[in-house]
Amino acid sequence: MELPPLLREAVDRALNGIPLAELAATAAALSQRYREERRDGALHVGSRQDALAYLAVRLPATYAAVRASFAAVAAARPDFTPRTALDVGAGPGTALWAAADCWPDLAEALLVEASPVFRACGEALAVGADLPRSIWRNADVARDVIDSEPRDLVAMAYVLNELAPEARPRVLDQLWRATADTLVIVEPGTPGGWQRILAARRQLVESGAHVIAPCPHDSRGKRSLRFAEGAP
Ligand SMILES: C[S@@+](CC[C@H](N)C(=O)[O-])C[C@H]1O[C@@H](n2cnc3c(N)ncnc32)[C@H](O)[C@@H]1O
DSSP, X not given: OOXXXXXXXXXXXXXXXXXXXXHHHHHHHHHXXXXXTOOSSSOSOOSXXXXXXXXXXXXXXXHHHHHHHHHHHHHHOXXXXXXXXXXXXXXXXXXXXXXXXXXXXXXXXXXXXXXXXXXHHHHHHHTTSOOOEEEEEEOXXXXXXXXXXXXXXXXXXXXXXXXXXXXXXXXXXXHHHTEEEEEEEEEESSHHHHHHHHHHHHHHHHTTOEEEESSOOSSOOSSXXXXXXXXX
16 A cells, blocks of 8 residues: 655655665664664654654554554445544654544544654654545554543554553553444554554453454444554
8 A cells, every 4th residue: 555645745854964884784783673662761763864764664554554444444334434543653643644544534533642743743644645534643652641532433553562562451441431333443454463462452352342343342342453463
């Protein structure tokens, strides 16, 4: 799944004039951190250079995985037309762009992101684009309360692996409370990612979630859940 043309242009503008060799070294270091699933207290994307490297080498794949997950939700739930969204660990706004592309009626989104530079990068990408009204908030979801009324669509993509294992149940609980209709969780397609998805699935089903994909769950809860695994 290609980046939408306006996002592609915004990324190209952001990367314009950045020496390729510099970016390649940062991208390699960033990929190494992700591969190792390093949790050393530092955010993976802590500098503007890290954010630009993410745009260059990771965003196309995370966008494709998130957009494909939304497409699967739309196929399973053709009646679902979210008006409001919450994206936790929004990074450069990946889920916002993907949700706007999938559901043109989406009107408003709250994006929560721990890294100030990543947030600034996401806000800059969105300038001038025809996107839903967006509110960006800097917060650490492992520590802070997600202060949001329930929203139709809630997304968290490639974030669980950055949270300490002991923080995950509380974050999932908060996400579920903030979900009016559908929660989408995306994790890397690795053995570790799959274990995190299984643990999240168990917890959320116990909280009354009805899983729409993969492996639909029998009981018919009021709100639903979609899990995905993506390549990055
Ligand atoms: C791999 S990036 C994914 C970004 C985006 N969701 C995507 O799919 O492209 C993980 C994001 O989660 C954010 N993050 C990690 N821990 C967080 C926390 N405790 N609170 C809020 N955001 C967090 C990181 O700063 C980063 O932007």
